[in-house]
Amino acid sequence: MEAFLGGMMVLADPFILGMTVAGTLLGVFVGALPGIGGSTTLALLLPLTIGISPVASLAFMGAVYCGANFGGSITAILVNTPGDPSASATALEGYKMAEKGEAGLALGISAVASAIGGIFSVIVMIVAAPLLARAAYNFGPPEYFALALFGLSMCAAVGGDSPLKNLIAAAFGVALATVGIDLTTGVERFTFGFYDLTDGIGFVPVLIGLFALAEMFDQASRQHTLGKLLKLDTVRIPGMAEFRKCARSIWLGSGLGTFIGALPALGATTAALVAYNETRRWSKHKHEFGQGSIEGVAGPEAANNSAVGGAMVPTLALGIPGSSTTAIMLAALVVQGVRPGPHLFNEQPTLLYAVFASMLAANLIYLVLGLYSAKLFARISMVPPALLWPTVFVLSVIGAYGPNQSMGEVYLMLFFGVVGLLFRRHGFSPAPLVMGLVLGSLLEESLKQSLLIFQDGWVLGFLGRPIALLLIGITVAGLAAPWIMRLQARLRGATEKRAA
Amino acid sequence: MDKMEAPKGSGWRRRTLLSGLGGGLLAMPFIRPARAVAFPQRPIEVVTHAGVGGGTDITARMMMMQAPAELGGDMTVVNKTGGSGAAAIAYAASKPRDGHTLLLVTQSHILTMLRMRLPAQFDDLVPIARGTADAQVVMVRAGGPLASVAALREQGGDRSLKIGVTAVGSLDHVTSFGFARAAGLRQLSAVPFRGGGDIVVNLVGGNVELGVLNYAEAEAQITAGEVLPLLVLADERLAALPDTPTAKESGIDFSAMVARGYCVLKGTPEDRVARLRDGVLRAMRTPAYRNYLTSSGQAAGSAAGAEIWARQLAEYQSLSREALAELGLAR
Numbered sequence: 146m147e148a149f150l151g152g153m154m155v156l157a158d159p160f161i162l163g164m165t166v167a168g169t170l171l172g173v174f175v176g177a178l179p180g181i182g183g184s185t186t187l188a189l190l191l192p193l194t195i196g197i198s199p200v201a202s203l204a205f206m207g208a209v210y211c212g213a214n215f216g217g218s219i220t221a222i223l224v225n226t227p228g229d230p231s232a233s234a235t236a237l238e239g240y241k242m243a244e245k246g247e248a249g250l251a252l253g254i255s256a257v258a259s260a261i262g263g264i265f266s267v268i269v270m271i272v273a274a275p276l277l278a279r280a281a282y283n284f285g286p287p288e289y290f291a292l293a294l295f296g297l298s299m300c301a302a303v304g305g306d307s308p309l310k311n312l313i314a315a316a317f318g319v320a321l322a323t324v325g326i327d328l329t330t331g332v333e334r335f336t337f338g339f340y341d342l343t344d345g346i347g348f349v350p351v352l353i354g355l356f357a358l359a360e361m362f363d364q365a366s367r368q369h370t371l372g373k374l375l376k377l378d379t380v381r382i383p384g385m386a387e388f389r390k391c392a393r394s395i396w397l398g399s400g401l402g403t404f405i406g407a408l409p410a411l412g413a414t415t416a417a418l419v420a421y422n423e424t425r426r427w428s429k430h431k432h433e434f435g436q437g438s439i440e441g442v443a444g445p446e447a448a449n450n451s452a453v454g455g456a457m458v459p460t461l462a463l464g465i466p467g468s469s470t471t472a473i474m475l476a477a478l479v480v481q482g483v484r485p486g487p488h489l490f491n492e493q494p495t496l497l498y499a500v501f502a503s504m505l506a507a508n509l510i511y512l513v514l515g516l517y518s519a520k521l522f523a524r525i526s527m528v529p530p531a532l533l534w535p536t537v538f539v540l541s542v543i544g545a546y547g548p549n550q551s552m553g554e555v556y557l558m559l560f561f562g563v564v565g566l567l568f569r570r571h572g573f574s575p576a577p578l579v580m581g582l583v584l585g586s587l588l589e590e591s592l593k594q595s596l597l598i599f600q601d602g603w604v605l606g607f608l609g610r611p612i613a614l615l616l617i618g619i620t621v622a623g624l625a626a627p628w629i630m631r632l633q634a635r636l637r638g639a640t641e642k643r644a645a
Numbered sequence: 646m647d648k649m650e651a652p653k654g655s656g657w658r659r660r661t662l663l664s665g666l667g668g669g670l671l672a673m674p675f676i677r678p679a680r681a682v683a684f685p686q687r688p689i690e691v692v693t694h695a696g697v698g699g700g701t702d703i704t705a706r707m708m709m710m711q712a713p714a715e716l717g718g719d720m721t722v723v724n725k726t727g728g729s730g731a732a733a734i735a736y737a738a739s740k741p742r743d744g745h746t747l748l749l750v751t752q753s754h755i756l757t758m759l760r761m762r763l764p765a766q767f768d769d770l771v772p773i774a775r776g777t778a779d780a781q782v783v784m785v786r787a788g789g790p791l792a793s794v795a796a797l798r799e800q801g802g803d804r805s806l807k808i809g810v811t812a813v814g815s816l817d818h819v820t821s822f823g824f825a826r827a828a829g830l831r832q833l834s835a836v837p838f839r840g841g842g843d844i845v846v847n848l849v850g851g852n853v854e855l856g857v858l859n860y861a862e863a864e865a866q867i868t869a870g871e872v873l874p875l876l877v878l879a880d881e882r883l884a885a886l887p888d889t890p891t892a893k894e895s896g897i898d899f900s901a902m903v904a905r906g907y908c909v910l911k912g913t914p915e916d917r918v919a920r921l922r923d924g925v926l927r928a929m930r931t932p933a934y935r936n937y938l939t940s941s942g943q944a945a946g947s948a949a950g951a952e953i954w955a956r957q958l959a960e961y962q963s964l965s966r967e968a969l970a971e972l973g974l975a976r
Contacts, residue, residue, distance in 0.1 A: 282849045282850040330813055553727075594837070
């Protein structure tokens with residue numbers, strides 16, 4: 146408790162508070178720019194944080210991370226271009242809402258859901274970080290395999306209306322995940338001798354291409370027929386009725402996001418996609434999904450921001466980053482001479498709580514920002530298309546080139562821009578493709594690792610892993626549910642007929 | 646810690662920023678003596694296969710804090726990720742061999758050269774200096790059945806132990822091959838993971854029985870008493886692990902380390918090679934660089950000259966060639 150108060154006290158330091166505010170503003174801004182997300186920004190700022198104290202630099206980076214995750218949703222909603230990959234699920238419903246003229250409403254609910262999710266996860270982290278650090282040891286390859294299987298089983302329901310088309314897109318994603326050097330055999334697969342493909346198809350060019358560029362192509366081809374970007378007649382802050390409607394999806398998203406974020410190697414993007422699907426599954430207004438459902442914005446937004454807090458757990462407690470952004474924060478910590486690990490909780494609790502405190506503050510700052518300047522942000526979409534899309538294109542090229550300084554990634558991005566356009570034209574959704582790409586390699590690797598670990602007795606091996614069995618059980622139940630329900634309906638029908 | 650690269654961030658902007666800042670600041674206090682042919686004439690590019698912010702990237706940037714002053718010219722990092730060093734090697738090979746391109750070489754590069762057809766091969770490397778050398782440590786789960794060297798040798802002779810490695814055909818894989826042979830164990834069955842952190846977790850979780858890791862990768866778990874460092878694969882004990890014997894003390898003639906250093910490609914003029922060797926080594930003998938080494942859990946003396954670096958590269962090349970052939974992974 147003393148350490149907790151000590152950590153909170155750092156916010157009384159004007160320099161650290163200033164860094165937190167600056168970090169949040171910067172984070173929201175870069176998050177809103179497509180292609181330049183929190184991880185890119187932190188990488189760019191890494192050398193500058195070396196000069197300041199560990200607490201101040203961590204507070205700054207934590208704030209950028211939180212802000213960027215929220216900022217990503219602004220462009221996702223307004224121009225259907227996730228500023229940050231984690232906002233790709235938000236674009237699905239958020240942009241539809243904006244098209245209906247409810248951009249302000251979507252932005253408002255996104256700010257509220259993000260803040261609730263973010264604060265929820267930080268509180269969970271404060272309470273449970275030391276415990277979660279221990280539980281992480283029980284998560285081995287068999288458990289990851291079961292988790293990936295669970296995720297892929299949901300692909301049919303993510304994205305468009307047609308389960309068949311969703312499955313085709315997901316299968317395409319899984320196929321793409323096989324590109325690159327196979328971890329367990331060291332053999333190059335489908336790289337055709339390109340170095341850019343040896344480490345697999347990068348998420349960054351795929352996401353920028355599928356979302357930013359495809360949108361640009363789509364807009365460009367419709368320009369003369371529609372002649373307008375978006376209708377923004379009403380910019381409205383959400384009221385109590387909307388909050389009540391979204392409460393369930395916000396809590397669902399917060400819980401899922403914290404849990405998924407806390408798993409090493411899974412980050413905000415997965416959390417948002419899973420939350421989108423679960424929100425839809427548990428929603429009372431399923432018919433609204435795909436037409437601009439406010440719940441479909443709230444769930445993923447709560448999830449991707451709560452994943453931020455969750456991802457800090459394995460990063461700080463185990464030294465295993467849960468996302469690319471936390472990986473950069475980890476590097477920054479090490480440069481500062483702070484070594485993450487379970488012992489950090491005993492040795493430097495104040496430092497930890499200072500990070501948590503700054504993240505709490507960042508969540509509150511962008512809540513205010515999001516609610517009161519939603520109208521200002523909405524103006525981003527009023528930028529004339531002739532200015533906006535060339536800018537998006539330039540930023541897309543830079544974003545694809547930046548991480549690896551490779552033109553190959555730019556070509557890949559252009560290729561996926563065309564793929565994205567074809568997807569749109571033929572009624573496919575890019576979301577299951579992304580899920581297949583993310584989960585496909587996890588599924589394959591963890592299965593191969595499990596088989597190597599269990600050696601000959603893999604059946605008995607899996608039977609001896611309760612967490613994996615539980616997850617597989619949930620998957621099977623989920624897949625079988627429609628048949629069971631149909632069977633039930635038929636039995637009921639039969640009894641009624643007999644009664645009549 | 647080549648294994649624990651942070652995912653790629655964007656380097657292009659910072660590079661410009663750094664060279665702009667660094668150029669402005671550093672050019673001022675140094676008035677260069679006139680020379681017949683000035684070297685360096687333009688910024689020296691340090692080519693690494695690591696993404697921005699990863700362990701290897703930081704090593705290069707730490708060297709570059711002092712090296713520009715020693716060499717009298719700017720330096721910039723070029724991050725060419727992809728292909729386990731293949732992209733970096735190909736990029737360096739595409740540049741003129743005039744001393745303005747410094748290739749950061751790790752053992753992964755040597756393995757990549759053995760496994761892929763690249764425009765520069767092992768014989769093209771001209772060693773400049775070694776930057777870091779981090780002894781690998783054989784680790785087991787604390788309180789597990791392999792918690793002593795005797796137990797390891799006895800059980801390892803009977804069955805094939807499961808070892809966590811970073812990838813098939815990686816540095817770890819070669820080390821585990823060499824260690825098993827030197828210790829008289831049955832060939833280990835390798836379970837590949839994405840990084841050192843994953844291996845530690847799976848070691849504690851009991852999914853694998855052995856791991857060859859650097860001290861820093863498992864420091865937290867060693868301190869917490871969850872992981873037991875069994876043998877140090879170096880000639881001397883580590884300062885951080887005074888109670889852990891070396892493999893040689895236990896009668897196993899084998900050593901292995903994760904090393905990073907700098908090379909230029911064959912054809913670079915001799916005098917420039919000499920300037921680079923001198924300047925880069927001197928830049929790594931500064932207190933700031935030593936401080937970086939010790940704070941990241943590495944030996945303060947791991948920066949070394951071209952001779953030691955050349956010998957180490959050659960030894961590694963021959964062990965790797967053998968290991969890859971035996972493991973069925975050679976080109």
